Amino acid sequence: MILAVNHIEKSYGIDTILENITFHIEEREKTAIVGVNGAGKTTLFRILTGEISADGGDVFLKKETTMGYMAQNQQIESSRTIYEEMLSVFEKILTAEVRLREIENEMTHLSGKELSDMMEDYASLQHEFEQNDGYSYKSRLKGVLKGLGFGEDEFDRPLSQLSGGQKTRVYLGKLLLSKPDLLLLDEPTNHLDIASIEWLEDFLKTYDGSVLIISHDRYFLDKIVTKVVEIENRKSTVYNGNYTAYMNQKAINRDIQQKAYENQQRELKRQEEVIRTLKAFNREKSIKRAESREKQLEKTERIDRPDSLPSHMRLTLTPRIISGSDVLHAEELSKSYGGQRIFRHVNLDIKRGETVAIIGPNGVGKSTLFKMLLGEVPSDSGLMRFGTNVHVGYYDQEQQKLDSNKTIFDEISDTYPTLTAGEIRNMLAAFVFTEDDVFKQVSSLSGGEKGRVSLAKIMLSKANLLMLDEPTNHLDMFSKEVLEDALNRYEGTVVYISHDRYFINKTAQIILELSPEGITRYEGNYDYYMEKKAERARKEALLAAEQPVKGAAPAPVQTMTDTKSDWLKQKEQQAAERKLAAKIAKVEKAIEETEAAIAKADEDMAAASSDYAKAQEIFEEKTKLEEKLEELYEEWEGLHA
Known part of the structure; x- marks a missing residue:
């Protein structure tokens, strides 16, 4: 066992965040911490790292265990380049490498015992250098950078020029290279595209240390973890297995607990009725029997009512009118910035009722394509048109369509002035904004709260074409499921950008893979897409293997x-x-x-x-x-x- 957490408690003023958190992690175990937004997951991480103290309980860490922690938006302030910053992880190796070169030079001028002693020092240092992967650190460094989505042409970029998401990726890379015994990762996939997430999955599956992950990426958790710690109603429950196993067992446990509670309540009421009846007879024997039953009833161990589930948003999407059959058409779209081409040859033909996912690596221009289609960014070439009676509802992943100076209530009432105050409150309650929450400033909201406000506005718009840019970012798992159900019941057309593979698998009918050379269409969900990609790779590999044999020139006739x-x-x-x-x-x-x-x-x-x-x-x-x-x-x- 590398970590044990026993009965952790934490409150801020009168608000209890964590009440009874207990679990342990074995060496090399991969564990997820799950729960709704605001459940206290990040607070728990900060307690484990010693950043804040718990009000009660204990944290036991195995002696000499090294711990690495990545927060959600981990920033690096440095004047170094990406490569130089990553190289700083190997300071000891670099020092040893310099000393080895110095000893090699010194040995050329020595002889006899002095040479013999120095050769021993050299052998010892070289052994230590090898043990620390001194001969492979450069390839490891490059492999991690490429895996996290940095091309070699970016290695020399100064950190000062990077976005917040890129800096977070650099920090994650440094953490992975440092190989701590226990890794704490808070939403590690937030700034990664699908290819980088898949690389991180492979890295963590074979990682020698233990990993504790906070993530809303259900596909990622299914691939990585073998244990799930759920924080719900301030308490923890431990489930063995991956995310899917946890969800199945949670549903079973809750059903069993609810039925046991209901059965006991029925039995208690029956016993109380029998006792009342016996007392009503008003005879000595019946009164004694009633008293005996009362004593038995008092000794009965009561089953607690299952805690109520946390409030989840309720989302219903209904188009105001039906669009024409042809919803969106585009031909030969292209876009360049500063002379550098982003993409070209983009063709789209989207029909009514389709749910289409657009995927592709970071930087390929997915959000730019959306903004071109919406007329916010001009295209360099090509044509595009919306069909008859198409009304667009747009979800912006940066939430720039929200006015940070307004309250939630004003954001809705100003956009939809015909709604009464009661209608607005009822609608916001469906998105888990109740009582004084509706008067929060938009600027003070978390990413998940802003996402719920944007979804509320889209629901009210009654659009028949939803264009959603990373709609599951910042949503907790339960809100994602609500959104999935709403989209699957929606009678309009949906086009979205996402790197959430679980979400894509549940909702997409068509996948469009965007690359610099255009779009490849797959008629299915994410599993279908992966199957077709693997099938294509196998055929290409087989073709390549056969090529030398099939394409070789006929062997000349053997001569004597x-x-x-x-x-x-x-x-x-x-x-x-x-x-x-x-x-x-x-x-x-x-x-x-x-x-x-x-x-x-x-x-x-x-x-x-x-x-x-x-x-x-x-x-x-x-x-x-x-x-x-x-x-x-x-x-x-x-x-x-």
Whole structure:
């Protein structure tokens, strides 16, 4: 065990934030802390790092354990470049490297015992240098930077020129390279695109230390964690398994607890009625029996009513009128800034009722494309048009459409002046703004609160085309589920930008992958997209492997002057190529079978959701299959190396 948290309590004034937080983490374990916005997750992290003190309880950290902490918006103030800042992690290695070069120079001028002593020092220092990965630190550094979305052309950019999100990524990179025994990561995927999130998943899955993660990225948590600590109503509950297992077990536990409570309440009422009846007989024997029953009733251990669930927003999206069948059309759109092309050859054809997700790496121009379609940014070329009776509702990830000088109430009433005060209050209550909350200044709101205000305005707009830029950013998991349900019931058209793979999987019917050379269309959700990408990669790899054999010039007719050894070498080469092709085919077949088995496990797990023991057994088998699939992919890559 590397960390134990026992009965942690924390209050601010009369507001109790944490009341009874208890859990532990084993070495190399990957654990998630989940809960609604405001549940106290970040407060707990600050207690664990010693930034603030708890009012009660204990935190035990294994002796000599190193801890690394990344806050949500971790900033770095430095005059160094990205590469120089990352290099600072390896200060000890760099010092040792300099000293090794110095010793090498000094040894050229020594002999005898002096040389022998210095050679011993050199051997000792070199061993320490090797133990600290002294020969691989540069490749590790570059690998982490590239994994987090920085190209080599950005390595020399000064930190002073970076955005807040980019600085947070640099800090995360430094933290990963420093390899602490315990990593605390608060929303690590917030500023990453899908490719970088997938890289971080692979990194953390094989990380030698323990990891404690706060995240609303459900797909990410499903891939990484094996334990979930939920903070709800100021208390903690521990669930074994990933995010999906936690949600299934939470629903089962709550149902069991609710039924047990209701059954006991019925039995208590029945006993009380029997006691009243016995007393009403007013006979000595019946009164004694009533008293006996009362004593038994007093000894009964009462089951607590399940805590009420935290308030969640309620969202209903209804278009005012139906649009024409053709909603949005664009041809050959392109955009450049300062002579540098962002994208070109972008073509869109979106029909009524479609839910379309636009994905792509950071910097490829997804938000720029949205602003071009909305007429906020001019296009360099191409044409675009909206269809008949199309009314757009736009969700801006930066929330720039909100007036920071207004209150929440005024933001709604000024936009929709025909609404009465009561109607506005009722509507805001559906978005968890009650009583005096409605008079909060927009400037004082958290990212999640601003997101709820923006969604409230979109709901009131009754638009029939929703254009949403990163709508799940800052929303907690429960609010995301509400938004998913609302979009799936919506009768209009939806186009959104997102890197939330779970959200995309639940809502998208079409995925448009944006690249500098245009858009690739996939007719399905995120799982379908990943399947098609993998299928394409396999075909390309197989084609590349076959190319030298198929494309080779016909072998010249052997002459009597060819040596036997040349002929044998040729035969050996052909045999090796056939053997390699057979191995590749075998591994690819195993990959397909394993993927099918994982899909079957998903179906079985869903069917067995009411039987937790069976579901857990299937989940463990699925985990083994996923590990096997990872090994098969590594083997496949090795065969193509």
